[in-house]
Amino acid sequence: MPEPIEAGREHVRAAVADQADSWDAAGAVPVELLRDLGRRGLLCAQVPAEHGGLGLDSRASGEFTAMVGALCSSTRSVMTSQGMAAWAIQRLGSADQQGEFLPGLTAGRLAAVAMTEEDAGSDLSGIATRITRSGDEVVVTGAKRWVTAAQYADFIVVFGRFEEGAAAVVVPTAARSVRVQPVPTPLGCRAAGHAHVEFDGVRVPYGNVLGGGGPWMSLLVTTALSYGRMSVAWGCVGILRACLRASAAHARKREQGGKPIGEHQLVARLIADLHVAERHATQACEHAADRWDANHPDVVMAAVLAKYVSARNAAAGSAAAVQILASRGAEDSGPVARAFRDAKLMEIIEGTNETCQLVLAEHALSTWS
Secondary structure (H helix, E strand, O other): OOOOOHHHHHHHHHHHHOOOOHHHHHHHOOOHHHHHHOOOOOOOOOOOOOHOOOOOHHHHHHHHHHHHHHHHHHHHHHHHHHHHHHHHHHHHHHHHHHHHHHHHOOOOEEEEEEEOOEEEOHHHHHOOOOOEEEEOOOEEEEEEEEEOOOOOEEEEEEEEEEOOOOEEEEOOOOOOOOEEEOOOOOOOOOOOEEEEEEEEHHHHEEHHHHHOOOOOOHHHHHHHHHHHHHHHHHHHHHHHHHHHHHHHHHHHHHHEOOOEEEHOOHHHHHHHHHHHHHHHHHHHHHHHHHHHOOOOOOHHHOOOOOHHHHHHHHHHHHHHHHHHOOHHHHHOOOOHHHHHHHHHOOOOOOOOHHHHHHHHHHHHHHHOO
């Protein structure tokens, strides 16, 4: 039976506890812990109960994601990858494929999603990976970069060119000619299992091509990216809440000039700005989640907006938190220093800030002109 979400929250709090810094330093979350969270349905909470998931709506899943993000952004990043893989299978896969792959994701198997390449980052129209039909199989050839959670994954949902269109194919990492090369020194989310992955003529059954392939690349990518952007946005809300909690506690007890630093106007301004940043990001995420749950046609743009607002605010808010904690915030451990590094990465993944701005500008020009 799926784990009730409140019990799931308590389980994650106990499992993560104060270990995020040690995982960050070691560059890994214990894989058995991740598998345990997966078996409880906590890594992809929107998977329907019929496939062993919690069946949460986007709003509830988002608040859960923010809670995990406040504890450990690396664990939250693995959750985002698992959720993206599950969502791609739900949206693109046939009923048989959903029945084959989704129960594994709620039974301890781990997954990643591979989109980015050397020459295809924010502009994923440049994807060069090829998926070629060969009888009852397909052959996957290409190289993907910065695949989050690839070091932990049992399979990867790989996006590539297929016939006259594109496809997403489920590739087991244990398959012959799959090479997973860890990113050695990531700036942020150091325990999220980032890796570069090469597929050198990897053969998998044609039945692993979700929906049989064929749609345009933009449609496939948008399907997975919208989920990823929502999850990252909520994760940034978690970063902001962790920074706000640490900053407020420090500003109340740290004294300078005969009074707590929170009573000095310039520090108080930083606290106020951090509070506003958290509220702003939360409301953008709530708006996007409500659009998602209502199946509103504006959901893609709402997800872009939430990701842009939340990532930008998390980067600025974590910098303010370091300033408030001063020398304590400058030590490369603890929630504030970790948040500062993790938040910067959030301004890049799932569409850079600049890419989001271009998308939002195009939408504004078409809507308001």
